[in-house]
Amino acid sequence: MRKVISFNMATLDGLFAGPSGEIDWHHVDEEFNEFAIAQLNSAGGLLFGRVTYQGMASYWPTDVAMKNDPIVADKMNTLPKIVFSRTLERVEWKNTRLAKGNIAEEISKLKQQPGKDWLLFGSADLASTLTNLGLIDEYRVMVNPVVLGGGRPLFKGIKDKLYLKLVSTKVFRSGNVLLCYQPDRK
Amino acid sequence: MRKLIVYNVMSLDGYYEGPGKDVMALAPGLGGAFDTYCVERLRAADTLLLGRVSYDDFRSFWPSMADDPTATPDQREISRLDNAIDKVVVSDRLTPEQTKPWRSTTHIISRADAHEQIAKLRNQTGKDILVFASRTLWRDLLTQGLIDELHLMVGPVILGAGTPIFDGQPAVSLQLIDTRPWDGSNNLRIRYNIRHKSV
Numbered sequence: 001m002r003k004v005i006s007f008n009m010a011t012l013d014g015l016f017a018g019p020s021g022e023i024d025w026h027h028v029d030e031e032f033n034e035f036a037i038a039q040l041n042s043a044g045g046l047l048f049g050r051v052t053y054q055g056m057a058s059y060w061p062t063d064v065a066m067k068n069d070p071i072v073a074d075k076m077n078t079l080p081k082i083v084f085s086r087t088l089e090r091v092e093w094k095n096t097r098l099a100k101g102n103i104a105e106e107i108s109k110l111k112q113q114p115g116k117d118w119l120l121f122g123s124a125d126l127a128s129t130l131t132n133l134g135l136i137d138e139y140r141v142m143v144n145p146v147v148l149g150g151g152r153p154l155f156k157g158i159k160d161k162l163y164l165k166l167v168s169t170k171v172f173r174s175g176n177v178l179l180c181y182q183p184d185r186k
Numbered sequence: 187m188r189k190l191i192v193y194n195v196m197s198l199d200g201y202y203e204g205p206g207k208d209v210m211a212l213a214p215g216l217g218g219a220f221d222t223y224c225v226e227r228l229r230a231a232d233t234l235l236l237g238r239v240s241y242d243d244f245r246s247f248w249p250s251m252a253d254d255p256t257a258t259p260d261q262r263e264i265s266r267l268d269n270a271i272d273k274v275v276v277s278d279r280l281t282p283e284q285t286k287p288w289r290s291t292t293h294i295i296s297r298a299d300a301h302e303q304i305a306k307l308r309n310q311t312g313k314d315i316l317v318f319a320s321r322t323l324w325r326d327l328l329t330q331g332l333i334d335e336l337h338l339m340v341g342p343v344i345l346g347a348g349t350p351i352f353d354g355q356p357a358v359s360l361q362l363i364d365t366r367p368w369d370g371s372n373n374l375r376i377r378y379n380i381r382h383k384s385v
Contacts, residue, residue: 012338012360012378013352014200131344139344141198145362145378149355155199158346161211164198166342166372175362177376179198181342184372 001111003137006120006127010141015151025146027174040075044116049123050085057093084126107135128157138182145175189334190308190315192324193227197341201348212341219368221260228267231316237323238277249287276300276323301330328356331382342372357383
């Protein structure tokens with residue numbers, strides 16, 4: 001059975017974006033790109049909520065992305081993607097499927113299929129829905145050495161506090177710290 | 187000049203305590219790593235700088251733990267170190283009568299004098315000045331450029347709600363020093379140097 005793994009850049013104060021969605025605080029360098037590529041290479045597909053999907057879909061297929069980040073752009077464009085939305089009417093990004101049905105059923109079906117793990121990027125609302133359903137198998141949080149003091153929380157709408165097992169950590173030269181956890185449901 | 191070090195716990199989602207000031211929300215995951223590191227920091231310090239609330243919390247809990255047979259060795263050591271160390275409390279209301287049994291090792295400074303007194307303390311030679319808990323106090327010191335290092339024990343829990351450890355954006359930049367895991371523990375201690383941004 002494959003896993004659903006969430007990955008996010010976060011500030012030290014637990015935010016994934018500033019009040020207006022700002023992500024200009026991301027510490028991104030060569031080492032981060034190597035990590036991002038390795039993570040994408042290990043993925044069977046990508047899961048998105050609508051907002052993150054629209055942000056990604058408006059960037060990765062562009063000539064700018066292909067020029068600046070050719071390897072990541074190629075992976076992002078070719079990997080299978082599922083976007084969960086009740087309001088989107090169609091999706092145009094390559095290899096994307098729009099899912100309007102029951103999220104729990106969709107994810108459970110996906111997990112039962114053989115293959116590589118699926119990644120959930122950003123998508124805070126979807127992530128909290130999946131967290132409350134107990135459907136996320138691993139949380140990867142890249143803590144940037146930044147305090148924004150206000151903005152969009154990475155984990156919101158969490159019904160019950162969730163205890164975790166620390167699986168691994170990695171320090172990046174930029175000052176980022178990657179923390180990887182699995183839920184500890186005893 | 188010596189270092190002023192802040193040591194605090196937080197959840198993965200940046201909370202200092204759970205809803206309703208529930209400090210125990212973080213506790214189940216913390217285990218021994220938290221106490222072990224507390225001993226280490228206290229041994230490197232000769233001054234414990236506290237806000238009123240944390241001072242009262244500690245004074246009502248730690249003094250007798252040194253002789254408590256149910257306490258862990260680390261807890262007994264924290265108690266001995268807490269009892270012996272010089273404690274500086276920032277408070278306008280605390281009176282010497284309210285400092286028992288720490289009266290002889292407690293020095294009270296008023297809020298109006300706090301910045302100047304703490305800056306003076308920090309300019310002296312000596313071991314570290316340690317701030318533990320005391321969130322209101324250290325967030326103010328952070329904006330004053332009086333904190334050298336921030337040591338955070340990131341507990342293995344997503345609380346989803348509670349008291350945020352940061353409130354507003356301090357005009358500082360953080361520089362990662364290192365991280366440290368503990369065997370058999372799900373905590374990670376992350377340490378940052380604080381650089382004050384010149385205005």
